[in-house]
Amino acid sequence: MTYCVALKVENGLVLTSDSRTNAGVDHIASFRKLHVLEVPGERVIFLQSAGNLATTQSVITLLQTTIRNAERHALNVPTMFDVAELVGKTIREVIKRDQGQSQGVDFSCSMLVSGQIKGEPHRLFNVYSQGNFIEAGEDTPYFQVGESKYGKPILDRIINFNTPLDRAMLCSLISMDSTLRSNLSVGMPLDLVCYHTGGMKNPGLIRLQEDDKMFHQVRLAWSEGIKELFDNLPLLTRDVCQPVEEA
Amino acid sequence: MTYCVALKVENGLVLTSDSRTNAGVDHIASFRKLHVLEVPGERVIFLQSAGNLATTQSVITLLQTTIRNAERHALNVPTMFDVAELVGKTIREVIKRDQGQSQGVDFSCSMLVSGQIKGEPHRLFNVYSQGNFIEAGEDTPYFQVGESKYGKPILDRIINFNTPLDRAMLCSLISMDSTLRSNLSVGMPLDLVCYHTGGMKNPGLIRLQEDDKMFHQVRLAWSEGIKELFDNLPLLTRDVCQPVEEA
Structure with missing residues (x-):
């Protein structure tokens, strides 16, 4: 499986992806699931993928190839809406190509497409x-793909459209931590992007390895904070755990 | 959907179930998903169910009916293992009965079976x-059925076999809160049971309604505590959100 989360807040985009893929528990590997296409100064497009790895790799490669040999491609269409449409079209083509002899295989995938093209605000699809x-709009400022449920409660509690970028990044790391702890099919390293609106170029992918000190500190602070918070919660005001009297 | 969680800790069992059922978002109803069978002083058996409501209602009813008309039933088999086996057999029979004309319907269900029979410790299946x-054993002291993922991280962080019963109950309420917030198909009221080992009878089901003051206090304290904990987390030690310099 996979866990990717993309937050679109007022001041930009915060993208986080794990890198574990598995075809059964004895076939685990690490693949990048966060890709960037750009024309620095004019547009930057981020792609995060979940689902069948053969499908998503083909989609990414075809999107890159069309930049060289097609008239209409991700780096020349006028809006992010058109980019999302191109990605959707490519997904349909790849799945149609592969599913002829499906033999029960699930070829499906989903992708988070985000970024900014000059003349538009930053957008997320x-x-x-x-x-x-x-x-994504102001009411729902985030999308998740893959193993999304474990990490959803913390996003629902914290994130809104006005969350500052650095706090949004911290929250997405905690959402990732909850997922890593509860589901073995999501694994390190992580890829992060923090994009300030107006940047119009790839701000650089940050890769957090298993032994990353910063991520370790965040995980530890959160884990200990949660335990402390729980320990200090007041007792239930009604005694729902009264021992039954001995007969 | 449904969310049921059962914790088996050293001193007893803590069971929590929601009561929402839905067949599409415009067909929502409330049904009890926590049932009790008992011979006070000798045994008490708790059943929590998730999945197809027609299946689980049939299973519960058949288990109750066999008490009156079968030689071997939940209230006379010697161990909780035998009870789990009876429940499994009944599930198989009901699904076999119904799936003849499935028309794409999912008849599946799953059930948490817990309780205690004289001569045995309390057990959970x-x-x-x-x-x-x-x-469940000491290493994995809890099971969940239904919409289990949202509420799993908090259990993984807090619960172990030595957690006191009242803290286990508090934790399962928080696990339920996270699920209620993130998934509309899980809903109030909640049914709770807190069973002290050795009680050998139904300690009484506690029903928490939508306006329950105690549950409201727990939700509020947790929600505010999480926000405060998050707000007080140290800044990331590496600046992953540096704005890109203007060209």
Whole structure:
């Protein structure tokens, strides 16, 4: 499996992806799931992928190839909406190509497409396996793909459109931590991007390895804080755990 | 959907179930998912169910009916293992009965079977739709069925076999809160049971309604505590959110 989360807040985008892939528990590998396309100064596009690795790798490669040999591609269409449409179209083509002899294999995937093209604000889309897509707005400022449920409660409690970028990054690391702890199919290293709106270029991917000191500190502070918070919660005001009297 | 969680700690059992069922978002209802069978002083058996409501209602009813008309039933088999086996057998029978004309319907269910029979410690089983089952031990002192992922991280962080019963109850309420917030298909009221080992009878189901003051206090204290904990987390030690310099 996979866990990718993308937050679109007022001042930019915060993207976090794990890198574990598995075809059964005895076939685990590490693959990058966060990719960047850019024309520095004019546009930057981030792609985060979950689902069938053969599908998502093909989609990414075809999107890159069309930049060289197609008339219309991710680096020349006028809006992020058009980019999302291109990604959806490519997903449909790849799945159609592969599913002829499906033999029960699930070829589906989903992709988070985000970034900014000059003349537009930064935008974030969730492109489904069917090629259709939705866009994040102020009311729902984040999308997740893959093993999304473990890490959702903390996002629901903390994130809104006005969260500052550095706090949004911290929250997405905690969301990732909760997922890593509860699901073995999500694993280190992590890839992070923090994009300030208006940057119009790749701000640089940050890779957090297993032994990363900063991430370790965040995990520890959160884990100990949660335990302390729990220990200091007041007792239940009604005694729901009264021992039954001996007969 | 549903969320049921059962914790087996040293001193007893803590069981929590929501009561929402849905067949599509416009067909939502409330049904009890926590049932008790007992011979006070000799045995008490708790059943928590998730999955197809027609299946689980049939299973519960058949288990109750066999008490009156079968030679071997939940209230006379010698061990909790035998009870789990009976539940598994009943699930298989019901699904076999219904799936003849499945028309794409999912008849599956899963059940948490817990309790105590004189001569044994308290035990907890997770019975699958196929009728097979596993038992909780000291290493994994809890099972969940239904929408389990949202509420798993807090259990993984807090619960172990030595957690006192009242703290285990508090933790399961927080696990339920995280699930209620993130998933509309899980809903109030909640049914709780706190069973002290050796009690050998139904300690009484506690029903928490939507307006329950105690649960509201727990939710509020946790929600505010999490926000405060997050706000007081130290800044990331590496600046991963540096703005890109203007060209």
